[in-house]
Amino acid sequence: MNFDDTPQEAEFRAKARAFLEQHLEPLNPDEVSPNLLGEREDEGAIQKAKDWQATKYDNGWAVLTWPKEYGGQGMGRLENVIFNQEEGKFKTPAAIYGIGHGMLGPTLMTHGTEEQKERYLKEMARGQVVWCQLFSEPAAGSDLAGLRTSAVKDGDEWVLNGQKIWSTGAHFCDLGMIVTRTDPELPKHDGLTYFIVDMNAPGVECRPIKQINGGAGFNEVFFNDVRVPAEYRVGGIGEGWKVAITTLMNERVSIGAGGGAGRTKDLFRLARECRKNGRPAIEDTAVRQRLADAFITSKGLQYTGYRTMSAISRGATPGPEGSIGKAVGAPFSQELAAFAMELQGVMGGVMDSSVAPQDAMWQESYLGSPGIRIAGGTDEILRNVIAERVLGLPGEHRSDKGVPFRDIPSGS
Amino acid sequence: MNLEFSDDQKFVQQTARDYLEEHATLDKCRAVLEGSGTHDPELWKGVAEMGWLGAAVPEEYGGAGLGYLELVLISQEVGRSLAPIPFSSSVYLATEAILQAGSEDQKKDLLGRLSAGELIGTFALAEGLGDFDPGTCQVSFDGSQLNGTKLPVPDAGAAGIAVVVAREGEGTSLALVDLDGAGVTRTPLESFDPSRPLYQVDFEGAPATRLGAAGEGAAVASDVLDRAAVLLGYEQIGGAERTLELTKEQTMSRFAFGRPVASFQALKHRMADVYCKIQIALSNGYYAAWTLSEGSEEVGVASCSTRVAASDAFCLATEEMIQMYGGVGYTWEYDCHLFYRRAKGTAHALGTPDEWREKLVQRLDKTIGG
Numbered sequence: 136m137n138f139d140d141t142p143q144e145a146e147f148r149a150k151a152r153a154f155l156e157q158h159l160e161p162l163n164p165d166e167v168s169p170n171l172l173g174e175r176e177d178e179g180a181i182q183k184a185k186d187w188q189a190t191k192y193d194n195g196w197a198v199l200t201w202p203k204e205y206g207g208q209g210m211g212r213l214e215n216v217i218f219n220q221e222e223g224k225f226k227t228p229a230a231i232y233g234i235g236h237g238m239l240g241p242t243l244m245t246h247g248t249e250e251q252k253e254r255y256l257k258e259m260a261r262g263q264v265v266w267c268q269l270f271s272e273p274a275a276g277s278d279l280a281g282l283r284t285s286a287v288k289d290g291d292e293w294v295l296n297g298q299k300i301w302s303t304g305a306h307f308c309d310l311g312m313i314v315t316r317t318d319p320e321l322p323k324h325d326g327l328t329y330f331i332v333d334m335n336a337p338g339v340e341c342r343p344i345k346q347i348n349g350g351a352g353f354n355e356v357f358f359n360d361v362r363v364p365a366e367y368r369v370g371g372i373g374e375g376w377k378v379a380i381t382t383l384m385n386e387r388v389s390i391g392a393g394g395g396a397g398r399t400k401d402l403f404r405l406a407r408e409c410r411k412n413g414r415p416a417i418e419d420t421a422v423r424q425r426l427a428d429a430f431i432t433s434k435g436l437q438y439t440g441y442r443t444m445s446a447i448s449r450g451a452t453p454g455p456e457g458s459i460g461k462a463v464g465a466p467f468s469q470e471l472a473a474f475a476m477e478l479q480g481v482m483g484g485v486m487d488s489s490v491a492p493q494d495a496m497w498q499e500s501y502l503g504s505p506g507i508r509i510a511g512g513t514d515e516i517l518r519n520v521i522a523e524r525v526l527g528l529p530g531e532h533r534s535d536k537g538v539p540f541r542d543i544p545s546g547s
Numbered sequence: 548m549n550l551e552f553s554d555d556q557k558f559v560q561q562t563a564r565d566y567l568e569e570h571a572t573l574d575k576c577r578a579v580l581e582g583s584g585t586h587d588p589e590l591w592k593g594v595a596e597m598g599w600l601g602a603a604v605p606e607e608y609g610g611a612g613l614g615y616l617e618l619v620l621i622s623q624e625v626g627r628s629l630a631p632i633p634f635s636s637s638v639y640l641a642t643e644a645i646l647q648a649g650s651e652d653q654k655k656d657l658l659g660r661l662s663a664g665e666l667i668g669t670f671a672l673a674e675g676l677g678d679f680d681p682g683t684c685q686v687s688f689d690g691s692q693l694n695g696t697k698l699p700v701p702d703a704g705a706a707g708i709a710v711v712v713a714r715e716g717e718g719t720s721l722a723l724v725d726l727d728g729a730g731v732t733r734t735p736l737e738s739f740d741p742s743r744p745l746y747q748v749d750f751e752g753a754p755a756t757r758l759g760a761a762g763e764g765a766a767v768a769s770d771v772l773d774r775a776a777v778l779l780g781y782e783q784i785g786g787a788e789r790t791l792e793l794t795k796e797q798t799m800s801r802f803a804f805g806r807p808v809a810s811f812q813a814l815k816h817r818m819a820d821v822y823c824k825i826q827i828a829l830s831n832g833y834y835a836a837w838t839l840s841e842g843s844e845e846v847g848v849a850s851c852s853t854r855v856a857a858s859d860a861f862c863l864a865t866e867e868m869i870q871m872y873g874g875v876g877y878t879w880e881y882d883c884h885l886f887y888r889r890a891k892g893t894a895h896a897l898g899t900p901d902e903w904r905e906k907l908v909q910r911l912d913k914t915i916g917g
């Protein structure tokens with residue numbers, strides 16, 4: 136056991152830092168942590184993100200954990216953590232590659248053909264082509280396998296019809312990965328097929344959806360007789376569920392160590408700045424108790440993430456334990472924000488960053504965190520995963536097993 | 548960075564588990580809880596022979612010379628088994644205090660006997676209602692004698708010596724007292740967890756010797772409590788893990804409405820929550836164990852975090868256990884209350900979680916975001 140860098144890790148950290156210093160402006164230590172939510176990217180912001188990704192790639196600092204043949208550096212997850220820790224100390228452009236690099240790339244590595252890997256992975260790594268995930272539909276979210284977007288074979292092509300929704304970044308993405316239903320006569324998990332889809336193909340229409348925080352990071356995407364070449368299929372016909380599961384497993388791992396972990400520093404500052412009963416809030420007993428809990432959960436999440444990384448870097452396969460990070464971290468980030476707003480008293484209702492403490496970061500966070508609790512598996516779904524796959528408790532009673540998809544009851 | 552215990556350390560843990568599964572079955576805990584004894588002497592002897600009492604004591608003083616990374620894993624197993632022995636009082640508190648503050652002679656005289664289990668130690672700090680604070684003790688020490696009342700003192704019935712936190716002049720000192728000696732009266736108290744019983748100890752001119760420098764007592768005691776918080780935290784985590792396993796077993800085999808009650812989502816989700824709480828405690832525990840074994844100053848913060856998270860996880864797990872067992876969980880006959888009692892007993896043993904939250908913020912306020 137060792138929480139410190141080994142000499143090799145320290146050397147790697149120093150090299151990473153030297154690279155970052157050449158290209159980025161460091162965050163002032165007094166500055167509040169950057170807003171984690173983003174979602175308000177304009178074209179300029181996307182371009183900046185692409186430029187930074189190209190710089191990283193060209194200097195050998197992109198997708199560190201990917202194999203070299205696919206444009207990565209073949210490094211372990213710990214090096215990746217170290218790089219992310221260092222990068223987090225600088226002002227960086229919007230993070231738009233989480234889905235592509237964390238989930239879709241690894242899916243293609245597992246299930247793609249040699250030609251697909253050859254054609255897409257390096258390009259994805261350099262980030263000039265951005266990818267989105269087209270899974271959820273109006274009638275299929277938690278119950279993803281209930282999706283209805285259809286793909287019908289027509290000669291050498293497939294023809295897609297239907298609607299996806301909540302597709303993060305689809306409005307600025309060039310390519311997507313989509314799960315479709317190719318056989319509604321089969322039970323629901325059996326009739327699915329996975330494709331790559333060109334977001335600029337005729338018949339694809341993308342409409343941004345305005346979120347509760349005013350941003351429009353996600354979209355509804357309509358498919359109207361969209362023709363997809365046969366070689367865009369990932370995995371076998373009817374094997375879409377298996378491929379989708381790979382994507383979702385990678386999602387849980389990549390969300391892993393997140394969840395407001397770095398923000399207790401800002402919270403302590405705020406508690407010194409705000410006043411309660413005529414003295415700094417940090418002197419109030421109730422406030423102190425809650426600060427303690429915030430610190431403990433935040434550290435617990437951080438070290439839980441490190442434990443997972445540590446196990447993976449020693450050969451363990453990422454398992455369902457990775458769900459803890461999101462199951463605890465997502466509701467925690469909302470609680471933290473609510474607490475910080477409480478500290479601000481009546482000013483908690485003010486979001487004008489000219490007068491709101493810490494650039495109204497906590498109000499932003501309180502508006503953003505409900506989305507984090509839903510995206511990538513709701514609180515309930517994650518508890519099901521932990522209960523069934525980690526603890527081994529019985530699965531849910533279900534009325535859709537073995538029934539042809541067509542005959543499954545639905546609410547719409 | 549490497550957040551895994553080594554194979555050797557895991558082996559120590561497995562050995563401890565195997566031993567305790569055979570020798571510290573729950574009926575042993577129940578026997579002490581229902582009886583009038585102070586602990587299970589057979590088990591104590593066995594644990595001493597396994598070398599656990601002196602696991603972190605250097606070999607030159609008669610210990611096993613392992614380290615804290617081994618000791619925490621043994622503690623986790625002791626907690627898991629609900630062993631009815633004065634492990635925390637003697638190993639985490641008395642032995643640690645002597646290691647920290649003892650003179651060479653005191654160490655030579657006592658550590659070997661403590662490690663061999665011939666002598667049992669405890670730690671006397673509390674004086675009735677109020678904060679568990681070494682700085683405010685009223686029991687007095689004049690350099691040779693103790694006067695006053697300590698309440699409650701854990702395991703004072705089994706123990707032969709106590710490390711007493713006492714006022715000496717304007718300051719606070721630690722004193723070593725022979726509990727079988729003159730001027731000491733021990734009165735057993737009805738205890739929330741009778742498998743780790745509590746006592747009132749009255750000193751009337753009891754002969755005692757100083758441990759460590761005069762006036763340094765509060766600082767040393769605070770240090771000892773930090774270390775004990777990590778070790779006891781691992782006991783609590785072990786207890787919580789076992790609690791969850793038993794809850795799962797019970798709910799899988801109990802049927803209602805034609806299905807195992809474990810298949811009801813309300814129960815599944817609550818078990819998932821307990822699991823998450825345990826993991827958050829364990830992750831804080833990893834860091835604390837590491838700071839302990841490195842002798843890092845960070846142990847001050849890490850111990851508080853572990854203490855709070857582990858106490859809360861164990862209490863939650865046992866509260867949920869009784870509910871998920873249903874009516875049988877509320878019977879004396881079933882073992883749920885053994886866990887429920889141990890959880891709350893350990894949560895109060897070193898000062899309550901709320902006190903440790905306060906201590907945590909005091910310490911963080913000096914370092915964080917300043």
Ligand SMILES: Cc1cc2nc3c(=O)[nH]c(=O)nc-3n(C[C@H](O)[C@H](O)[C@H](O)COP(=O)(O)OP(=O)(O)OC[C@H]3O[C@@H](n4cnc5c(N)ncnc54)[C@H](O)[C@@H]3O)c2cc1C
Binds near residue numbers: 269273303
């Ligand atoms: C910010 C954001 C970004 C997103 N990005 C993407 C993206 O890029 N690509 C994409 O494909 N999707 C994306 N999603 C969609 C997301 O995956 C779904 O919203 C999510 O899986 C929930 O599905 P739903 O919205 O249909 O809710 P529903 O599944 O209808 O859930 C409604 C409620 O029912 C509960 N529920 C459902 N099933 C169960 C069950 N078995 N047990 C207990 N409770 C249950 C849920 O927990 C929830 O409380 C995003 C969502 C958000 C909010």
